[in-house]
Amino acid sequence: MTGPESRLTGPVRVVGVGLLGTSIALGLRARGVDVILSDASPTNVRIAMDYGAGRSAGDADEPQLIVVCVPPDVTASVIVRELSAYPRSVVTDVASVKGPVLAAVRAAGADVTRYVGSHPLAGREKGGPMSGRADLFLGRPWVVAGHPDISYQTAAAVDDLVLDLGATLVEMTAEQHDSSVALVSHAPQLVSTLMARRLVAAPEAAVNLAGGGLRDVTRVASSDPGLWVQILGANAGATADVLRGVRDDLDEVLAALDAASADVDAAADGTPWRRALAETLAGGNAGVARIPGKHGQDRRYAQLVVMVDDAPGELARLLTELGEDGVNLEDLRLEHSPGAQIGLAEIAVLPETLDTVTSALAARGWRIAG
Ligand SMILES: NC(=O)c1ccc[n+]([C@@H]2O[C@H](COP(=O)([O-])OP(=O)(O)OC[C@H]3O[C@@H](n4cnc5c(N)ncnc54)[C@H](O)[C@@H]3O)[C@@H](O)[C@H]2O)c1
Numbered sequence: 001m002t003g004p005e006s007r008l009t010g011p012v013r014v015v016g017v018g019l020l021g022t023s024i025a026l027g028l029r030a031r032g033v034d035v036i037l038s039d040a041s042p043t044n045v046r047i048a049m050d051y052g053a054g055r056s057a058g059d060a061d062e063p064q065l066i067v068v069c070v071p072p073d074v075t076a077s078v079i080v081r082e083l084s085a086y087p088r089s090v091v092t093d094v095a096s097v098k099g100p101v102l103a104a105v106r107a108a109g110a111d112v113t114r115y116v117g118s119h120p121l122a123g124r125e126k127g128g129p130m131s132g133r134a135d136l137f138l139g140r141p142w143v144v145a146g147h148p149d150i151s152y153q154t155a156a157a158v159d160d161l162v163l164d165l166g167a168t169l170v171e172m173t174a175e176q177h178d179s180s181v182a183l184v185s186h187a188p189q190l191v192s193t194l195m196a197r198r199l200v201a202a203p204e205a206a207v208n209l210a211g212g213g214l215r216d217v218t219r220v221a222s223s224d225p226g227l228w229v230q231i232l233g234a235n236a237g238a239t240a241d242v243l244r245g246v247r248d249d250l251d252e253v254l255a256a257l258d259a260a261s262a263d264v265d266a267a268a269d270g271t272p273w274r275r276a277l278a279e280t281l282a283g284g285n286a287g288v289a290r291i292p293g294k295h296g297q298d299r300r301y302a303q304l305v306v307m308v309d310d311a312p313g314e315l316a317r318l319l320t321e322l323g324e325d326g327v328n329l330e331d332l333r334l335e336h337s338p339g340a341q342i343g344l345a346e347i348a349v350l351p352e353t354l355d356t357v358t359s360a361l362a363a364r365g366w367r368i369a370g
Pocket residue numbers: 015016017018019020021038039040041044069070071072074075078094095096097119120121122123124125126127128129227231
């Protein structure tokens with residue numbers, strides 16, 4: 001297979017070919033790297049091979065780099081096993097927590113001069129090899145959690161992996177990593193989950209009104225509970241600290257809302273509850289403005305929303321006409337409120353083609369909603 005040049009020379013052995021492992025393997029194959037696939041599940045190896053993610057292991061393999069992509073609970077023991085089975089290979093892992101993994105590898109007496117942990121801040125709410133995407137890591141931060149026992153030259157193979165997959169290398173200690181992801185990943189997972197849980201017993205009529213706001217807040221609530229119990233258990237202290245802050249804010253919001261409902265002149269200006277709510281909402285504005293990139297959208301693509309009549313064949317006509325205009329659709333999401341006579345097709349295109357696509361669709365009579 002030919003592809004853009006890679007920094008890694010290979011072979012690269014990927015252990016655990018679920019979402020992360022298959023995505024890494026597909027990205028490396030696209031660069032022509034020899035990738036060896038391994039998993040406790042032979043079925044997952046076969047699926048990943050069918051996807052073109054690499055080949056099965058052979059007795060003579062001498063991997064340049066081994067990437068362990070298994071659930072957090074078993075990550076340390078798999079790292080220890082791989083370090084021992086391949087005494088000349090550098091080993092990394094992609095588990096969502098770094099401190100406990102490094103501590104367990106050290107405690108097992110393994111050769112940490114060839115191990116450095118890492119973590120791509122990229123993922124999906126769906127696991128397994130069939131969810132793998134070669135471009136999952138493009139433009140995303142990827143933390144390499146260095147430690148004093150590995151040399152710069154040895155760790156360079158892991159830096160090369162990050163750069164070959166188009167991610168942005170971020171160096172921090174395991175402790176800095178774990179407290180950072182408690183804030184940007186682990187507590188948000190629970191906040192999303194808690195909101196989604198409110199829907200379980202809600203009346204269908206209410207749930208049917210759901211739009212983009214609820215969808216944005218609850219997307220990661222579909223994540224695998226088995227994986228997340230492991231992640232949260234391994235980063236419990238730091239995650240609890242973030243959630244205590246959320247609880248303090250929530251208490252203030254509840255006090256303001258209670259005051260608002262008890263207020264006989266709720267329309268009057270300058271009431272403390274009104275100021276408290278405004279401050280909380282403005283704090284949210286300030287916080288979201290600090291998130292790099294265009295929040296809530298895939299930074300690689302531009303989005304446009306096309307109104308599609310609720311009639312047979314209309315969506316197919318849109319897709320056909322986009323094809324006739326030579327538009328390569330990067331992603332498609334259809335939003336449809338029950339009872340509405342119209343659907344909203346959110347389509348993602350390359351940013352440089354947005355103006356042309358918008359004009360072409362408008363010329364064909366499509367209504368663009370945003
Ligand atoms: N899902 C995400 O969004 C995401 C993002 C970044 C990092 N991570 C981390 O990546 C790792 C993998 O997550 P995933 O989402 O790809 O999970 P996944 O469930 O999709 O894949 C895990 C794979 O590991 C295999 N496996 C389990 N135990 C094994 C063992 N002992 N030996 C060999 N293979 C074994 C499973 O069969 C499965 O194929 C986790 O440590 C997770 O914390 C996940």
